Amino acid sequence: MTQLRNVAIVSFAQLPVVARDEHRTAMEMLSPVVQAALAACGASRDDIDYQIAGSTDYMDGRPFGFVAALDAMGSWPPRHDNHFEMDAAFCAYYAWVRMQAGECDTALVVAHGKVSEGEPRRIMNLQLDPYYQAPLGLDPVASAALQASMVMARLQLSDRDLAEVAARNRCAGAKNPDNLVREAASPEQLAATPFVVDPLRAAYLPAIGETASCLVLAAEGKAERMCERPVWIHGAHHISELQSLGARDLSRSESTRLAAQRALAMAGLDRADQADLVELSAATPAEEWIVCEALGLDPRSSTPVLNPSGGPLCAHPIMNTGLIRLGEVFRQLSGQAGERAVPGAERAVAHATQGHCLQTNLVFVLGSQRRWS
Amino acid sequence: MPAFTEPPTEPIKYVDAHVWLPYDYVAGDYRAAYLRALKEKRILGSRCDRTGKVFVPPVSFSPHAFAPCSELVEVADRGTVTTFCIVNIPVIGRNLELPYVAASVALDGADISIFALIQECKPEEVRMGMRVEAVWKPDGERHGDHEDIQYFRPTGEPDAPPETYLHRL
Amino acid sequence: MKRAVAVVGVGQTHHASRRSDVNIPGLIREAVDRALLDAGLDHSDIDAVVLGKAPDMLEGVAQPEQFLVGALGAHLKPMLRVHTAGSVGATTAITAATHVASGLYERVLAVAFEKQSEGNAMWALSPNLPFTPPLVAGAGGFFAPYCRAYITRSKAPLHIGPLTVVNARENASRNEYAHLRERVTIEQVMETPMLWDPIRFGETCPSSDGAIALVLASEDLAKKGPRKPAWIKAGFSLAEAMWVPGRDQVSPRAGAECARLCYERAGITDPWNEIDTAEIYVPFSWFEAMWLENLGFCAEGEGWKAIDRGDTRFDGHLPINPSGGVLCTNPIGASGMIRLGEAALQVMGRAGEHQVEGAKVALGHAYGGGAQYFAMWIVSGEL
Numbered sequence: 018m019t020q021l022r023n024v025a026i027v028s029f030a031q032l033p034v035v036a037r038d039e040h041r042t043a044m045e046m047l048s049p050v051v052q053a054a055l056a057a058c059g060a061s062r063d064d065i066d067y068q069i070a071g072s073t074d075y076m077d078g079r080p081f082g083f084v085a086a087l088d089a090m091g092s093w094p095p096r097h098d099n100h101f102e103m104d105a106a107f108c109a110y111y112a113w114v115r116m117q118a119g120e121c122d123t124a125l126v127v128a129h130g131k132v133s134e135g136e137p138r139r140i141m142n143l144q145l146d147p148y149y150q151a152p153l154g155l156d157p158v159a160s161a162a163l164q165a166s167m168v169m170a171r172l173q174l175s176d177r178d179l180a181e182v183a184a185r186n187r188c189a190g191a192k193n194p195d196n197l198v199r200e201a202a203s204p205e206q207l208a209a210t211p212f213v214v215d216p217l218r219a220a221y222l223p224a225i226g227e228t229a230s231c232l233v234l235a236a237e238g239k240a241e242r243m244c245e246r247p248v249w250i251h252g253a254h255h256i257s258e259l260q261s262l263g264a265r266d267l268s269r270s271e272s273t274r275l276a277a278q279r280a281l282a283m284a285g286l287d288r289a290d291q292a293d294l295v296e297l298s299a300a301t302p303a304e305e306w307i308v309c310e311a312l313g314l315d316p317r318s319s320t321p322v323l324n325p326s327g328g329p330l331c332a333h334p335i336m337n338t339g340l341i342r343l344g345e346v347f348r349q350l351s352g353q354a355g356e357r358a359v360p361g362a363e364r365a366v367a368h369a370t371q372g373h374c375l376q377t378n379l380v381f382v383l384g385s386q387r388r389w390s
Numbered sequence: 391m392p393a394f395t396e397p398p399t400e401p402i403k404y405v406d407a408h409v410w411l412p413y414d415y416v417a418g419d420y421r422a423a424y425l426r427a428l429k430e431k432r433i434l435g436s437r438c439d440r441t442g443k444v445f446v447p448p449v450s451f452s453p454h455a456f457a458p459c460s461e462l463v464e465v466a467d468r469g470t471v472t473t474f475c476i477v478n479i480p481v482i483g484r485n486l487e488l489p490y491v492a493a494s495v496a497l498d499g500a501d502i503s504i505f506a507l508i509q510e511c512k513p514e515e516v517r518m519g520m521r522v523e524a525v526w527k528p529d530g531e532r533h534g535d536h537e538d539i540q541y542f543r544p545t546g547e548p549d550a551p552p553e554t555y556l557h558r559l
Numbered sequence: 560m561k562r563a564v565a566v567v568g569v570g571q572t573h574h575a576s577r578r579s580d581v582n583i584p585g586l587i588r589e590a591v592d593r594a595l596l597d598a599g600l601d602h603s604d605i606d607a608v609v610l611g612k613a614p615d616m617l618e619g620v621a622q623p624e625q626f627l628v629g630a631l632g633a634h635l636k637p638m639l640r641v642h643t644a645g646s647v648g649a650t651t652a653i654t655a656a657t658h659v660a661s662g663l664y665e666r667v668l669a670v671a672f673e674k675q676s677e678g679n680a681m682w683a684l685s686p687n688l689p690f691t692p693p694l695v696a697g698a699g700g701f702f703a704p705y706c707r708a709y710i711t712r713s714k715a716p717l718h719i720g721p722l723t724v725v726n727a728r729e730n731a732s733r734n735e736y737a738h739l740r741e742r743v744t745i746e747q748v749m750e751t752p753m754l755w756d757p758i759r760f761g762e763t764c765p766s767s768d769g770a771i772a773l774v775l776a777s778e779d780l781a782k783k784g785p786r787k788p789a790w791i792k793a794g795f796s797l798a799e800a801m802w803v804p805g806r807d808q809v810s811p812r813a814g815a816e817c818a819r820l821c822y823e824r825a826g827i828t829d830p831w832n833e834i835d836t837a838e839i840y841v842p843f844s845w846f847e848a849m850w851l852e853n854l855g856f857c858a859e860g861e862g863w864k865a866i867d868r869g870d871t872r873f874d875g876h877l878p879i880n881p882s883g884g885v886l887c888t889n890p891i892g893a894s895g896m897i898r899l900g901e902a903a904l905q906v907m908g909r910a911g912e913h914q915v916e917g918a919k920v921a922l923g924h925a926y927g928g929g930a931q932y933f934a935m936w937i938v939s940g941e942l
Contacts, residue, residue: 048451080614091456095813453800475703476756
C-alpha cells in the first residue's frame, strides 16, 4: 500500500443530545461547539485552513438552510469551504482526502440540524425514488424492518438475538453523559416493548435527537502541537449501493465489506477484530448484526468492544451520528472517555452510514500511533 | 393519483406527488426576544462582546469576530436606505400592492442592515440615502411578530451623505 | 495540488425549460453517457462519483443522489453529494478533481443536474426563513438592490444590462445545448416587463432542466486518452459569512480572494491578457459587469466599459460566456459545472460552433448563496 500523509483527529466537541432544544436554533447550537472544539486544541479560528459541514435541507425545513452555518462558523475572512448533504463523517473523509492532496493542513468538520423541527419519518420517506418506492409510504422504520426480517431469516436470528445486542448498547450508553437515553436495560425489558414495525420493537429503534458536533483534523507537523494524544487515521474508504430495496441482498452489507476491506488494507490490517474497539452507526440491532458480519465481527463477542458509547440506540442525532462515532474513537484513544473508557485501546474502527437499509457505508481505521513514518 | 376503473391505454408519463411536510421551528431565545420587543415598539440587536458591533436582528455569535454577542441592545426605529429595488412580482404568502419597494435599511445604531418594505411614497421617489422610519401597527394590534412593523416611510429629513451608505449594504 | 489532474471528457444534456422526455435518472444518463463516450471510457473505468445539485426542494426528493446511484454508475463505488447553493456544480467539479489530485483515485466522474420543472422553483428560491418577513419573490429580488448599488457607484449607463443579454443570446445561438438560443436586440430586452427594478424579465436567467458530467483523470491516464485534455491549473472554493458589518455584496471578498488564489497557483499575473476566454456565472445581466471587476479583469468601476466597448463579445478581446452562460441556460445545480465544463471544452478545442479560436487558457466561475460561495478553476491546453 502506498505511503499516505499522517492525519489525526485533534479535537472533538458536541452538545449533549436532546430530544429538542427549545432555546437555540441549529446555528445557535453550532457556534459554541465550534468554539469549544477550537479551544480544546488551542487553535484560533484563523488557524484552520478548511471547513466543511454536513447537513440536509429537508431536515432544516428550508432550502439553502445550510448557508446560515457560514455565519455560525465564523466564515470571515472568507474560508476554503464545502458542504455535503450527508452525515458529517463523509465530510471528515473528504477533508482527509484534501489533506492527502496537500490542499490543507487543518480542517474543521461540523454537523448541524434540528431533527425535532420536522418529522424524520416523513422526510426520510422522500429519500426513496419518487416513482416506485416513495409512493408506497415506506418510512425508515418500515424499510429497516424489512431488512431486519431478511437478516433474521438468513442468519436464523431470534428476537432474543436482537434484544441482547440492544441491551449491550443500552448498558454501555448509560455511562455516556452525551446520550439522549442513559438507562441501562436487560434484554428481557427491551424484548417486552411493543413492536413498532415487526420485527423491530420500540426499544430496538434509535434514539433520534438533535445536537451540533465539531471535529478538528490536523496533518502531521501540526497535530502534535494541537493535541497531546492525537488519534491518527490509518485508513478510510466508503462505498454506495443501489437504493432499490429489491435490487440488493438487504441481509448483507456488501458496501460495508468493500469499504472495510480497503480501509483495513490501508491500515495494514487484515481484519477488523484486530482493533480494540469499534463504533458503529447501526441504527438497530439488526443493522448491527449485518454490519458486524460485513466487518467479520461477532456482535455477541466482547472483543473488540462494540459501541462503548452506546451507539445510535442511545443517541441518533441525524447528520451527526457518524461524526460522533469518530469523536468517540478520539475520546477513547486520547484518554478522554471517562467512565466508558476501553482500557489500553490503541486501535479502533469507526463506521458511518447513509440512506435506507445501510445503502452507503464509510469505514475509518484509526490508531494512537502514526501509520506511516 | 387518478383512480383507474379501466387499465390505462397510454403510458403513464407523470407522477403527481404532493409533498406535505409540517415543521415546528424554534425561534431561539434571541429571535424570540426581538419579536417580543416589537410589541413594545422596540427594535433589538445584539452587541459583539469583542468588537461592540451591533447586529439586527440579534445573533448569539458574531460571524465577523467569531465571538459571542451576549448583550441585547436597542436600536432606533429609523435609518437610511442603503439600496433597494422596485418589485413587480407578487410575494407568495403576502398581499402587497404592486409595484412595491424592497429596501436594505441601515437602522441608526445597527452595524448591519435589515430588509424592509417602503411605502407612503411613489416607488420612483425612493433613493439610496433616503431617511426612513418604521410605521408600527397601532397599540393593541401588535402581537410580537414581524408584522408589528407594517413598513418604513420617508421621514422627510435630508438624505444621508453618500459615504454613510455607498459602501455599506 | 499533489499531482496534475485533467478533464478528459465532457457531456451535457440539451437544456430546456421542461425535459418531459426523460425522468431524473434519464436526464443524468444523457449527460453521463455523453461524457464517458467523449472520454472513450465506460463505467468500469470510473473509481468514484461526486454529484452536486442545489436544494432538493426543487425536485421534491430528499437527497436524490441515493436513488440515483444506478444512473450515476456508482453502484459499489464511493459516491459523495455536494451542495453549495448556486456554486455547487463548480464546487463539485473541484471536489472531484481533488480526489484525483490526492493520489487515492485515478478517474472520477463529476455530475451536476437540476430538473427543476418538476417542483416549484420560485418557491424554493425565495428566502423562506422562519421568523423573518417574506419580502421578495425569487432570487432576483435579493440581488437586484446590489445591481442598483453597482450602477450608482460606477455610474454605468442603463443599456449595459440589456447589452449583456444581447451578447449572451448571440453566443447561445451557436451552442446546440443552450436553452434560450434566440438572438435579441437591446430594444427587445428593454421592452420586457421590469421585475425587480433594475432587472427586467429579459435580463434574468431562465429556469431549465439539465445535467452535465465531467470525467477527471490523473496525468498518466489523461495523456493516454483519445482527446486533448484540459489541464486544471488551479481550482478553489471559498465562502464568506453574510451578516458581516461593512461586507460588500457588489464585489464580495470571497470572490476576489478565490480569483487571486487561482491566478497565483496558475502563474497568471495579468488576467485580462493571459486568459483567452471566461465562463462566468451571470444569472442577472448586471452581474457580468460586477464580476469582471471582482475577478480582476477590470479595475473597479470599469467592468461596464469593457462590455460597452465590445471587449466581452465573441469576437472581442476577452469573450465572456461563449456558451451563452447562465442567462441562456440555468439548471441551477448544473450551471456551475457547465461553466467549468465549457471552459474545459474551449481549451480542448471542442466547443464546436462556439469555439473561441486559439483558446489556450480559460476560466470557469460560479457563485451561490447571498453572493457568499465562490468556486472557480483555470484550465489550460498545456500541462
